[in-house]
Amino acid sequence: MSSPVHGIYSSTFSLSLQGHEFQPQYGVQLIFNETARSRLLCSAACSQNPSCRIFDYDSSSHRCRFFEADLTNGAIIPTASQTSIVGSVILSASLYASMYNQSCSACQKNRYQTCSSTTNMCRCPGNSYWNDSMCPLKLFENATCSQIDACRSDLNLSCIINYYGDLTQCSR
8 A cells, every 4th residue: 555645746757868958948947956866866856846847867967957847938959968868747637626726635745736825725836827627837928828827927927918808928
């Protein structure tokens, strides 16, 4: 029988071919840059960090980097190091639907949702928003948005409403 904590932080990763690294669109997306003894330890540490959606690891230098990013705001690119690989967290609505808006006991120590101290309900973690099925990352400047809370408020961005009353893009 497995402990509940084991399943809470488990993540499934999609791995790139060797010889690739992640290039974020914005510098603020790099959230961790340290060394790790192995790719397994790097990926496990990413899994423990709710903000980490992508990691890259180089087995020669032992460089382990975490990014609060996905392939909509960054890219997997070839690199000179043939020992570098990228891992992307695979997300699905099933990881979110059973917990969102439930009491905090449903999402204790969960990587995909956190307990809101103001509502005592499970909510999307920082820099992500609820889109009625899961918690995608909040959007950067000039990105097309379709809901008021979809833009990075920590960067003073808001989803702008146009002349017709439609939400259009993230802007200051």
